[in-house]
Amino acid sequence: FYRMMLGAFEITALSDGVFDLDTGKLLTNTTPGNLRRLLEESFHHDAVPTSVNAYLINTGEQLILVDTGAAQRFGPTLGRMPANLVASGYRPEQVDALLITHMHPDHIGGMVANGKMLFPNAAAFVDRREAEYWLGDSALQHAADDRKNFFEGAVASMTPYSRAGQLQTFEGPAELLAGMRAIPAPGHTPGHTMYSVQSQGQRLVFWGDLTEIASVQFVQGNVATAFDGDGPESARQRDVSYADAAAERYLVAGSHLPFPGIGHVRKDGTGYAWVPIDYEPIR
Numbered sequence: 702f703y704r705m706m707l708g709a710f711e712i713t714a715l716s717d718g719v720f721d722l723d724t725g726k727l728l729t730n731t732t733p734g735n736l737r738r739l740l741e742e743s744f745h746h747d748a749v750p751t752s753v754n755a756y757l758i759n760t761g762e763q764l765i766l767v768d769t770g771a772a773q774r775f776g777p778t779l780g781r782m783p784a785n786l787v788a789s790g791y792r793p794e795q796v797d798a799l800l801i802t803h804m805h806p807d808h809i810g811g812m813v814a815n816g817k818m819l820f821p822n823a824a825a826f827v828d829r830r831e832a833e834y835w836l837g838d839s840a841l842q843h844a845a846d847d848r849k850n851f852f853e854g855a856v857a858s859m860t861p862y863s864r865a866g867q868l869q870t871f872e873g874p875a876e877l878l879a880g881m882r883a884i885p886a887p888g889h890t891p892g893h894t895m896y897s898v899q900s901q902g903q904r905l906v907f908w909g910d911l912t913e914i915a916s917v918q919f920v921q922g923n924v925a926t927a928f929d930g931d932g933p934e935s936a937r938q939r940d941v942s943y944a945d946a947a948a949e950r951y952l953v954a955g956s957h958l959p960f961p962g963i964g965h966v967r968k969d970g971t972g973y974a975w976v977p978i979d980y981e982p983i984r
Contacts, residue, residue, distance in 0.1 A: 702714060702715050702716065702785050702786075702788060702789040703960070703961035703963075703980075704789070704983055705963070705978070705981070705983065706983060707898065707900050707903045707904075707905050707952070708899070708900025708901030708902065708903040709760075709761060709900045709901055710758055710759065710760050710761075710880070710898065710900040711758070711759040711983075712756060712757070712758055712759075712898075712905065712954075712963075713756070713757040713758075713759070713789050713791075714754055714755075714756055714954070714960065714961035714962060714963060715754065715755045715756065715757060715770075715782050715785045715786055715789065716752065716753070716754060716781060716782070716785055716960050716961075717753040717754065717755060717770030717771055717779050717780065717781050717782040717785075717807075717811065718752075718753055718770075718771075718778045718779035718780065718781045719750050719751060719752050719753070719778060719779075719960075720750075720751055720753070720775055720776060720778050720779055721748040721749065721750055721751065722748065722749050722751045722913070722914065723747060723748055724736060724740065724745075724747055724748070724749055724914060724917070725747050726927065727913070727914070727926050727927050727928070728914060728917060728924050728925070728926055728927075729924070729925045729926065729927060729929075729932055730923055730924050730925050730932060730936070731917070731921070731924045735921075736917065739916060739917045739920055739921070740916060740917065742916070743915075743916030745916055749914055749916070751913070751914070751957050752956075752957055752958065752959055752960040752962060753770055753771055753775075753779055753782075753807050753956065753957065754768075754954070754955070754956050754957070754958070754960055754961065754962040755767060755768045755769055755770050755782050755811070755956075756768070756907060756954055757786065757789070757791065757796075758881075758898060760878075760879065760880065760900075762879075763797040763798065763878065763879075764791065764795050764796045764797050764798075765796070765797060765798045765799075765800060765878065765881065766786075766796050766798070766799050766800070766820070766823070767799075767800045767802065767896060767907045767954075768799075768800075768801060768802055768808040768809070768909070768956060769782060769799065769801075769808065769809055769810065769811030769812045769819070769820075770782035770783075770807065770808075770810060770811035771806055771807035771808075771810040771811065772806075772810035772811050772813075772814070773810070774806040774807070774810040774854060775806065775807055775810075779807065780810070780811070782811050783811060783814070783819060793819050793820050793821075794820070794821055794822055795822075796820045796822065796823045797822065797823055797824070798823055798824050798825075798826060798877075798878060799812065799820060799823050799824070799825040799826065800826050800877070800881070800883075800894075800896050800907070801825060801826060801827040801831075801894075802893060802894055802895065802896070802907065802908075802909025802910065802956065803828075803831055803889060803890040803892065803893040803894065803909055803910065804827070804831055804832075804834075804835040804851075804855040804858075804859070804890065805851065805890065805910070805928065806850075806851060806854040806855075806858075807956075808909070808910075808956065809854070809855065809858040809859070810854065810858065812825065812858040812859070812861075812862070813857065813858050813861055816857070816861070817861060818861045818862060818865065818867075821865075823862075823867065824867050824868075824869050825859070825862045825867055825868050825869065826869050826870075826871060826877055826883075827859075827868070827869075827870055827871075827892070827894075828870065828871060828872070828873055828883070828885065828892030828893075828894045829870040829871065829872050829892065830887070830891045830892035831890060831891060831892025831893070831894070832859070832868070832870050832892070833892075834890065834891045834892065835851075835852055835855035835856075835859075836855060836856060836859060836863075840852050841853065841856070871883060873885040873894055877896075880898055880899050880900055881896060881897070881898050882896070882897045882899075883895075883896055884896065884897055884906070886908075886909070886911060886938045886942065887931070887934060887938070888929060888930070888931045888932075888933075888934035888935030888936070888937065888938045889909070889910045889911070889926075889928065889929050889930065889931075889935050889938075890930050891930060893909055893910065893911075893938075894909065895907060895908055895909060895911065895942070903951075903952075904949075904951035904952065905951065905952040905953070905954060905963070906942075906946065906951060906952070906953050906954070907953075907954045907956075908942065908953050908954060908955045908956070909955075909956050910928070910955075910956055910957065911935075911938060911939055911942055911955065912939065912955050912957070912958065913926050913928070913957045914926075914957075915955075915958050915959065915975050918939065919943070919966070919969075919972060919973045919974060919975050920969075920972040920973070920974075921972060922936055922939040922940050922943060922972065922973070923936045924936075943966055943973045946965070946966040947965075947966045947967055947968050947973060950965065951965075952964065952965060952978070953965070953966060958975065959977070961978075963977070963978050964976050964977040964978050965978075
């Protein structure tokens with residue numbers, strides 16, 4: 702885990718682990734030659750080690766967790782968020798709210814353990830369109846065969862919270878909790894959401910899966926992924942979000958940016974560059 706202060710809020714980045722993404726199969730709207738060049742510039746090859754990050758916000762009054770990791774749904778190298786949460790000094794039952802960026806399994810798998818809520822006292826917030834897409838009565842029936850497990854996973858993670866009356870949907874943009882605002886960013890999924898947190902004039906925006914392969918997508922934001930439901934719209938969201946983060950100079954956090962996944966964005970020629978935060982102990 703990695704800990705920092707944002708104004709009066711304590712932010713703890715929690716690693717769920719790292720897994721390899723095959724960029725040749727994952728990335729779209731590019732060419733093999735272009736992809737190879739960009740990867741080599743960052744000392745990467747086809748398989749890029751990719752972090753899965755979750756983020757805990759301690760406001761002093763509430764504990765809020767942004768996404769929950771994958772559990773074991775993407776293999777044995779993931780599923781470490783709960784243990785790292787405990788290692789950071791907190792317990793799952795202390796968490797008051799879950800802010801879900803979207804319902805892909807590497808973001809909601811850690812909500813449950815053995816079919817039960819891992820965070821029994823937490824309200825789970827998710828965009829209404831996202832909930833309807835993944836949890837609708839006919840969602841699984843109409844899903845492509847290679848995506849049915851995604852829908853089944855969404856139902857498995859969300860049903861315990863729904864039955865307990867702890868699943869809350871919203872329509873963004875929306876002010877959800879004190880100092881925290883939901884920002885619609887559809888494209889990756891229909892209700893993909895970013896969350897903006899502010900304290901004492903400092904701002905951090907949790908991006909979810911706006912960017913998955915930093916060495917490629919910061920340089921060429923038009924490169925999409927096979928997991929994007931709407932590739933052109935996801936690219937448009939990157940353009941808007943990169944420009945805003947660079948102009949306003951606030952911090953951002955990405956679910957798949959190299960751990961701890963927190964830093965700044967700056968303009969760099971025709972694209973952008975990622976500037977990770979420097980390590981500083983909390984004083």
